[in-house]
Amino acid sequence: MNRLAGKVALVTGAGRGIGAAIARAFVAEGAAVVLAELEGATAQATAREIAAQHDAAKVLAVPTDVTQAASVRAAVDEAARAFGPVDVLVNNAGINVFADPLTMTDDDWRRCFAVDLDGVWNGCRAVLPGMVERGAGSIVNIASTHAFQIIPGCFPYPVAKHGVLGLTRALGIEYAPRNVRVNAIAPGYIETQLTRDWWDSQPDPKAARLETLALSPMKRIGRPEEVAMTAVFLASDEAPFINASCITIDGGRTALYHD
Numbered sequence: 001m002n003r004l005a006g007k008v009a010l011v012t013g014a015g016r017g018i019g020a021a022i023a024r025a026f027v028a029e030g031a032a033v034v035l036a037e038l039e040g041a042t043a044q045a046t047a048r049e050i051a052a053q054h055d056a057a058k059v060l061a062v063p064t065d066v067t068q069a070a071s072v073r074a075a076v077d078e079a080a081r082a083f084g085p086v087d088v089l090v091n092n093a094g095i096n097v098f099a100d101p102l103t104m105t106d107d108d109w110r111r112c113f114a115v116d117l118d119g120v121w122n123g124c125r126a127v128l129p130g131m132v133e134r135g136a137g138s139i140v141n142i143a144s145t146h147a148f149q150i151i152p153g154c155f156p157y158p159v160a161k162h163g164v165l166g167l168t169r170a171l172g173i174e175y176a177p178r179n180v181r182v183n184a185i186a187p188g189y190i191e192t193q194l195t196r197d198w199w200d201s202q203p204d205p206k207a208a209r210l211e212t213l214a215l216s217p218m219k220r221i222g223r224p225e226e227v228a229m230t231a232v233f234l235a236s237d238e239a240p241f242i243n244a245s246c247i248t249i250d251g252g253r254t255a256l257y258h259d
């Protein structure tokens with residue numbers, strides 16, 4: 001249980017859902033973790049819970065808005081003051097913006113890109129100078145299966161997530177000579193508030209959930225902890241030659257062809 005011993009990690013959007021599971025798994029594996037989250041109270045509560053289960057000296061909640069570059073830089077600085085330079089960044093914060101392209105407002109478009117793509121870049125830009133200087137670092141971007149597949153009615157979320165994959169590959173190549181690895185994880189349906197809110201937004205939420213299950217080859221929804229396991233692997237020294245890659249975690253859902 002010490003696969004991340006001595007490492008300092010910053011996880012965005014770590015107050016709940018996948019980000020909280022990643023923060024919990026990282027601390028369990030020996031990392032010191034900053035939970036960089038928009039909702040301060042949620043982040044504090046999650047940090048207290050992780051501290052009680054694991055090591056209180058290795059968890060810190062820092063209110064952060066990933067859409068603001070200065071806010072992300074401040075969180076990285078706070079991580080450095082508390083624990084040391086950031087070795088691992090997980091760009092996890094994200095929101096669903098699902099609209100009809102032609103009736104969508106400009107605000108919807110900007111809100112989606114501000115969080116889902118600019119937020120990832122703001123994170124990368126804040127940690128890369130230090131990682132490049134030290135000649136070591138791992139960045140894990142939480143993309144989505146929407147990064148390479150399209151479900152009608154979900155615009156512009158997949159456009160931003162395609163961008164996250166492009167950013168991952170581009171930065172992975174740029175900084176590979178400096179031993180900084182940049183990878184992505186593409187989760188399918190994972191049981192979080194984000195997904196529950198989506199089912200609840202459908203005319204028949206129960207039927208929507210059953211339809212998701214019916215199309216799942218494993219006949220179940222994924223768990224946040226199952227994404228966290230892969231984030232631990234990519235963040236650790238067990239993946240030294242994995243770079244500019246994307247690991248899909250969807251129980252085989254995107255391999256399934258259906259009408």
Ligand SMILES: NC(=O)c1ccc[n+]([C@@H]2O[C@H](COP(=O)([O-])OP(=O)(O)OC[C@H]3O[C@@H](n4cnc5c(N)ncnc54)[C@H](O)[C@@H]3O)[C@@H](O)[C@H]2O)c1
Pocket residue numbers: 012013014015016017018019036037038039042064065066067092093094095096115119142143144145186187188189190191192193194195
């Ligand atoms: N749940 C899924 O099925 C699923 C599938 C594919 C991809 N994803 C991606 O995984 C990531 C996490 O999703 P989740 O399901 O855990 O969502 P969630 O809504 O449960 O959690 C997201 C967290 O991000 C925080 N956040 C939102 N805007 C922020 C901002 N501007 N700055 C900092 N924090 C902010 C929220 O407060 C929340 O705590 C997202 O990038 C999402 O697109 C989720």
